Amino acid sequence: MNKTRRSIKTDLLVCAFLVCASAVPAHAMAEPVSESAALITTIEERVGLRQRTAGVFTQEKYISVLPQALQSHGEFSYDPKDGLVWETLKPIPNKVVFDEQGIRQSMDGETVWEIDAKQPAVTTITQVISSVLAADWQGLQRYFEIDGKLDGERWTLRLEPRDEVLAQIVDAIVLGGDRELSRMTLMEANGDRTEIHFQMHDASQP
Amino acid sequence: MKPFPKPFFARLAEALSRPWLAWAWLAVVLACAAGVSASVLRGYSFDTSVLALLPASGKAGENAIDEKLRHRADEQLAALASQRMIFLVSAPDRQQSLATAQSFAQILRDSDLFAEVTSALGRSQVEGFQQAFFPYRYQLLGDEARASLTDHAPEASHPLLQQALARLYSPMASAVGATLLEDPLQLFFEWQLQAAPNTPFAPENGWLSREHGGRSYRLLAVTLSGNPYELSYQAQVTSLLSAAKAGLPPDVEVLSSGLLLHAAYGAEQARSEISTIGLGSMLGISLLLLWCFRRLRSLLLAFLPIACGWLFALAICMLAFPSLHLITLAFGASLIGVAVDYSLHFLCTRELCTRELRTRELYTSEGSEGGVGSAASTSVQNRSTLVHLMPGMLLGLLSSALAYAAQGAAPFPGLRQMALFSVAGLAGAWLTVILWLPHLHRPGQQASATTPLQHLASTLLKCLKTWPNVARPPVAITVALLVVAALWQVSTLQFDDDIRRLQTSPAALLAEDAAVQRLTTAVSPGQYFLVSGHDEEALLQTEAKLGSALKELVAKGALADFQAVSRWVPSLSRQRADHELNAEFVYAGDGLASELAKALGSPQLSVQMRERFAAQPFLPFGVQDWLATAVGRQQSFLWLGEADGSVHSLVLLSGIRDRAVLSELAGLAEAQRSQFANIQFVDKVGEITEVLTVHREQLVMWIAAAYLLVFVVLALRYRWAAWRILAAPAIASLICLAILSAGGFTITIFNLLALLLVLGIGLDAGIFLQESGRGSSAASAYTWAAVTLAACTTLLAFGLLALSETPVLNQFGLTVLFGIVGVWILAPGFVQEGFLQQGFYQQGTVERSQA
Structure with a gap:
């Protein structure tokens, strides 16, 4: 009905989703068509299919007006039932949950901020997470052109938004890793950027 | 027993048989034909909206300002609903839904049938939005x-x-x-x-998209460039859509929602039913009449008045109303059943006159009846037929027209149309019979062999002689018991005034609509708040208070969401x-x-x-500033602006959980009212139902009034014996209601309208029977034959309506079906017994010679 009304939240929230979606295992980033298909297949083989993933992260957020990066670290976990749980331990302990109900931020066990899943971008997040779990490789390809390179053990993928509304916020997302996804850089259109380093728990761990 | 001197009708018949009157009528009919074809060529529009049948607005006791405001709100919402269509392209996967949506949108764009086809949102829209609110x-x-x-x-x-x-x-x-x-x-x-x-x-690849139940949906909204009720535009859009849908890959579907689709379906249904039911009854009646009269000429003479009446009615209605409703036309098609009465009475009586003359010539007896001379020319015979018929014809027309006109008293535009159409149609048919048929009818070169009509007449006469009459105590007791039983049953009658009864759309279309509504959680135009304030400030403050209350309802799940100006403009x-x-x-x-x-x-x-x-x-930041933003432009329907020294706005709701929430919403409006601002909760659906209830109750009064009026008219001629004519339709109506009630049907306003028709048709039967009772038994026989034929034709016309899939027409048909059968069975029982018997013995010799 009303495009602009819808777009506002999308606009604001798609960013949030991007970071989160990128935190899921790298096999989600595979691209079945195009010349980079071989590369993606290789990466797919290396980063095996998993129902669950969990680990620790370090995030560095570079905001142009801030002389230094905002550093934080914590734990994350993802599974289809509970969605993505992003728990920052330092400097400000808080937990953000992305699931079918929406996005919830809680501090000291109390929900302080909530975005309903009926908000468009939230739905997108949920969809992406589900499509990843369903081994739907086209998942992120809906939103991005995917290209990349292989350098020995290490691989790098560059994702560029297809959608012009998305492109307004994101220039590109760069993913890198070897046997696992290990880093992600989100380059925002306004010059800010977010770098996240992952360290996955052993896949055999429950 | 005869308050009118016989010469009155004779003189009237004489006056009406002047040839110049026939020519004058021909001129009128030709003028009607010319007028009707001219307006159809000029693109006269036929209405198909069910709502057009209903009063525009209606809570009693509302002041004029509120009324005006409500009207404006309704118009604003109606324009929003009627000018838009929403499509959901649904496919098992995203690629397919995207590709299909793109090609579907292209087809819509290429058609030039839409003012706007919106699928994607662009960068500029989003930027514009942010810039607008940022300061x-x-x-x-x-x-x-x-x-x-x-x-x-x-x-x-x-x-x-x-x-x-x-x-x-x-x-x-x-x-x-x-x-x-x-x-x-x-x-x-x-x-x-x-x-x-x-x-x-959510946007994806430039489309508003959603994943749901394992399918991928893409949303597409269009703004119409034409009037959704206009038949030619409807046809263009529906054929475009069906062609586009036909080309879809398997497992991909396009769900559509829009008023145009319902309007188009309604129009199509009404059209097809006019052609099937109208044609069916025409065919049935033709066969029946051909069998009776064995002459094509008689058949044509029977139909000529109907055609002229229909044309006359159409012309008058087109003059009186800017647009005619298709249901009026469908209803008008069934007028055949009543209009054919006049032709049949003329033809039957004419046949009777011929036979009587023949008989007299045979016996060389003196001709006294009807003042017909022995050297009878055709025109003299025709005139004598008219004299015979005049009292019955005139009373029949007056009483039927009265009964039909009574429905025009109801403040339903649709019913007024039907009333005018019926009265004009009957008058036209009547005039054609009186003015033309005497000149057009030629006696057939009847062989001595008896025609089926004579068979029918004599068989019916035998029946009539032994017909149970209320003069006999056992019959009277039976009828009384029947009435008591019917009354008892009628007391348990269930009324149903739900507007959805008028919904003519098929279940599949409604389900598709509901699916689109559910998937998009669109606002409902059926229920809303109308907020008014002294000034913008008071209005926004009141709206905000209402908004907080609504947010609680949203949190409770009683409501999906709401839209209000104050959400954007504090x-x-x-x-x-x-x-x-x-x-x-x-x-x-x-x-x-x-x-x-x-x-x-x-x-x-x-x-x-x-x-x-x-x-x-x-x-x-004021409302005008907001209206200048992209959001404001898109939601400008929320703002009604200034009127009568106050400003007004709408608060729209979506996803109202159930009807219990409605009373809660109404309570909210009451609670938030202040001296500076006013909130009304408008429940359109509920109100129309309420209006229907009021008018149904009024209609019961009108039916009673119609009976009273008709009784007064009849009493002029029949004095107290007028009850004999009214008893049959009254009891038949009662029994009809009882049967419907026992059959588990709920009664709507349309059943009651049909009872008015039962009265009109029952009157004809009663009057002609009563009239014939004054004459010979042969006259009774032919009258009863005419009544029987009329009943059969009516059943063919209305009984077929019972097969209609349009609930309105179906209810109508069913009621008339039971009513007419009831009238046919009951009417002879109420004829004053002496009349028939007396007539029979007096004319016994004639009767024997015929047999």
């Missing part, structure tokens, strides 16, 4: 932020500060980091989130207060902004934050 960011606060700012001291532990900080260190930083200086606590961000309505559709006093809150607690020297900058390790940033705040002074 006002320091005066727009969400409810929770406002409460938090007032409740907590502006220190490092402030919850808003902690939360904002936490988000900057979380993955959500990308969403809120960019405006660190302009919106350090992300309060504007939060306001935007709560202002925008909920929707499950009252000026609130904007000022929010701006002051920001100045005092966030951007003051030791405010939360400074604390945040400190926490981020860059205390110097707070200077810039305060500079930005200072650079953006308070700027009143």
Whole structure:
């Protein structure tokens, strides 16, 4: 009905989703068509299919007006039932949950901020997470052109938004890793950027 | 027993048989034909909207201002609903839904049938949106932020500060980091989130998309460039859509929703039913009449008055109403059943006259009856037929027209049309019979062999002689018991005034509509709040209070969402207060902004934050400013503007859980009313139902009034014996209701309308029987034959309506079906017994010679 009304939240929230979606295992980033298909297949083989993933992260957020990066670290976990749980331990302990109900931020066990899943971008997040779990490789390809390179053990993928509304916020997302996804850089259109380093728990761990 | 001197009718018949009158009528008919074809060629539009049958607005006791306002609100919403269509392209996967949606949109664009085809949202729209609200960011606060700012001291532990900080260190930083200086606590961000309505559709590849139940949906909205009720435009759109849908790959579907589709279906259905039911009854009646009269000429003479009557009615209605409803035409098609009465009475009586003359010639007896001379020319015979018929014909027309006209008293535009159409049609048919048939009828070269009509007449006469008459105690007791039983049954009658009874759309179309509504959570035009205030400020304050109450309902799940101007435009006093809150607690020297900058390790940033705040002074943001934004333009239907010294707005609702919520909403409106502002909860669906209830009750009174009026007219001629004519339709109606009630049917206003027709048709039967009772038994026989034929033709016309899939017509048909059978069985029983017997014995010799 009303495009602009819808777009506002999308606009604001798609960013949030991007970071989160990128935190899921790298096999989600595979691209079945195009010349980079071989590369993606290789990466797919290396980063095996998993129902669950969990680990620790370090995030560095570079905001142009801030002389230094905002550093934080914590734990994350993802599974289809509970969605993505992003728990920052330092400097400000808080937990953000992305699931079918929406996005919830809680501090000291109390929900302080909530975005309903009926908000468009939230739905997108949920969809992406589900499509990843369903081994739907086209998942992120809906939103991005995917290209990349292989350098020995290490691989790098560059994702560029297809959608012009998305492109307004994101220039590109760069993913890198070897046997696992290990880093992600989100380059925002306004010059800010977010770098996240992952360290996955052993896949055999429950 | 004869208040009118016989010469009155004789003189009238004489006067009406002048040839110039026939020519004059021909001129009128030709003028009607010319007029009708001219307006059809000029593109006269036929209405198909069910709502057009209903009164425009209607709560009794409302003042004129409210009425006007309601009308405006309804029009605004109706325009919104009628000019738009929504399509959902659904496919098992995204690629397919995208590809299909793109090609589907292209087809729609190429057609030039739509003013606008909106599928994607562009960059400029989003940027425009942000720019529009950005200057006002320091005066727009969400409810929770406002409460938090007032409740907590502006220190490092402030919850808003902690939360904002936490988000900057979380993955959500990308969403809120960019405006660190302009919106350090992300309060504007939060306001935007709560202002925008909920929707499950999100943009993807430039399309509003949704994944649901394993399917991928793409949303496409169009604005029509034509009138959705206009048949030619409807046809163009529906054929375009069906062609486009036919080309879809398997397992891909396009769900559509839009008023046009319902209108098109209604029109198509009415058209097909006019042609099938109208044709069916025409065919049945033709066969019946051919069998009776064995002459094509008689058949043509029977139909000529109907055709002329129909043409006359159509012309008059087109003159009187700017657009005719198709249901009026469908109803008019069934007028055949009544109009054919007049032709049949003429033809039967004419045959009787011929036979009587023949008989007299045979016996060389003196001809006294009807003043017919022995050297009888055709025209003299025709005239004598008219003299015979005149009293019955005139009373029949007057009483039927009265009964039909009574429905015009109901304030339903549709019913008025039907009333005028019926009265004009009957008058036209009547005039044709009286003015033309005497000149057109030629006696057939009848062989001595008896015609089927004579067979029918004599068989019926035998029946009539032994017909149970209420003069006999056992019959009277039986009838009385029947009436009591019927009354008892009728007392348990269930009435149903639900507007949805009038819904003519098929279940599949409604289900598709419901699916689209559910998937898109669109606002319902059926229920809304109408808010009025002394000025914009009072209005916005009242709306905001209503809004908080509605938010609670949304939280409880009683409501999916609501749309209101105040979600985007807070009252000026609130904007000022929010701006002051920001100045005092966030951007003051030791405010939360400074604390945040400190926490981020860059205390110097707070200077810039305060500079930005200072650079953006308070700027009143009014409704007019909002209307100039992209959001405001798209939601301008929420704003009604100024009228009668007040300003008015609409609050629209979506996803009302159940009817119980409606009373809660109505209660909200009551509670929020103040001396400066007024809130009305408008439940269109409920109100129309209420209106239907009122009019159904009124219609019962009108039926009673119609009986009384007809009784008065009949009493002029028959004195107290008039009850004998009215008894049959009255009891038949009662029994009809009883049968419907016993059959588990609920009674709507349309059943009652049909009872008016039962009265009209029953009157004809009763009057002619009563008239014939004054004459010979042969006359009785032919009259009864005519009544029987008329009943059969009526059943063919109306009984077929019972097969209609349009609920309105179906109810109508069913009621008339039972009513007419009842009248046919009952009417002879109420004829004064002496009349028939006397006539029989007097004319015994004639009768024997015929047999």
